[in-house]
Amino acid sequence: MKITVVRPGELGEQEITRWREIQKSSPALDNPFLSVDFTLAMGRLRDRVRVAVIEDGGAIAGFFPHERHAFGVGRPLGGFLVTCHGVVSTPELKIDARELLKACRLSVIDFDYLVAGQPTFAPYETDVRPAPLMDLGSGFEAYVEQVRAASPKNYKTVRYKERKLGREQGEVRFEWASADVSGLHTLLRWKSDQYQRTGRVDRFAQPWIVRLVEEMHACRSEDFAGVLTMLYAGDTPVAGHFGLRTAQTLVGWFPAYDPAYAPYSPGIMHHLHLAEHAAAAGLHQVDMGKGDREYKDWLKTGVVMVAEARVARPSPTAAVQWVGRVPLSRLRTTVVDDPRLFRAADRLLKTYGRAKSRLRPRFRSQRPTRTR
Structure with missing residues (x-):
């Protein structure tokens, strides 16, 4: 076994091609956040991104993208920003997680969105739970029939609000894979x-x-792309989403809507159109990401298992990092799992947000300067 740690930009064409081959060979790895294209983009923007190239018997058997922070603290690629982490490897690869960390010069690493059951990290999993999917494998009509059957009242209400939006605000239309940068902003x-x-x-x-x-x-x-979708009433955008896709999977990333149109439930409306167009584009599923949200529970027709895990080598850094992270992580899990605590925490955060929103800088659409 040989492990070589490089910056993403140092990967050659052979390594990039091999990464894509390995990812395509396993359905569990079919997530754009595990794609080499995403790692290369992160490497262009962040100096701390590294890739462990794992060779077994002289052949490349896997890749481990990660971030190396101060004092040997590791973080999965993208950290809190993304919803899938793990080793991109052949199924037969067996490597000790602590040896992998040692080769990467890491003392500790925590995962919140780990591909569940990977041999390297499975012994360290602390919490495994389902993340909702919109299963489009049998086509949109089969999908929407499941949604309608599970909650006919909700489905009927959304379609009623869509007709109402069209009458009162302008014809409803949906744009798939929009190239409009102003729409993105x-x-x-x-x-x-x-x-x-x-x-x-x-x-x-x-x-x-x-x-x-x-x-x-x-x-x-064909195998990796950003997908911007927008829902319009007349010429006015009312809801949208930006996510990433592979050839078969679209991952939810940034859904949002204009609060002025909230009474029409444009977010749910948008997601139904999203499912229809995703199926028409040949995608098999929309991964909505781990998290308890009512709209996800209503729209899901399948799940994928996601794990939390922590791997540490004995060191003062790992001990200090445990004190700063693990108790808070356990508290968060307790709150999320208790509906009453979750509602109370959500109300508190919203009150805090309203109080501070006037003081915070707003997102500006001009192109930002590159930072590291």
Whole structure:
């Protein structure tokens, strides 16, 4: 077994081709956040990104994209920004996780969105739970029939609101894979405002994240692309989403809508149109990501298992990092699993967000300067 750690930009064509071959060979790896294209983009924007190239018997058997922070603290690629992490490897690869960390010069790494059951990290999994999917493998009509059968009242209400939106605000239309950069910036502005209203961390206050999304939006290939979708009433955008796709899977990333149209439920409306167009484009599923949201529970027709895990080598850094992270992680899990605590925490965050939103800078659509 040989492990070589490089920057993404140092990967050669042979390694890039091999990465794509390995990813395509396993359905569990069919997620755009595990694609070499995403890792290359992150490497262009962040100096701390590394890739462990794993060779077994002289042949490349896997890749482990990650971030190396100060004092040997590791983070999965993209950290809190993405919803899938793991080793991109052949099924038969067996490597000790601590030996992998040692080769990467890492003392500790925590995962919140790990591909469940990977041999390298399975012994360290601390929590495994389902993430909702929109299963489009049998086509849109089969999917929507499942949604309608599971909650006929909700489905009927959404379709009624769609007709009402069309009558009162203009004809409803949906745009799939829009190349409109101004539409993308409209969506990011909605999302930034949502983060601030609800007391969450505003991702788009960080220019490198805006730059990443812009670069992903410009990606167009059969196996990897950014997909911007927008729902309009007349000529007015009312809801949208930006995500990434492979040849078969679209991953939910940044959904948002204009709060002025909230009474029409444009977000749910948008997702039904999204499913229809995704199926027409040949996609088999829409991964909505781990998280308890009512709309996800209503729209899901399948699940994928996602794990939390922590791997540490004995060191002072790992001990200090445990104190700062693990108790908070356990508290978060307790809150999420208790509906009463979750509702109370959500209300508190929204109150905090309203109080501070006037003081925070808003997302600006001009192209940001590159930062590291």
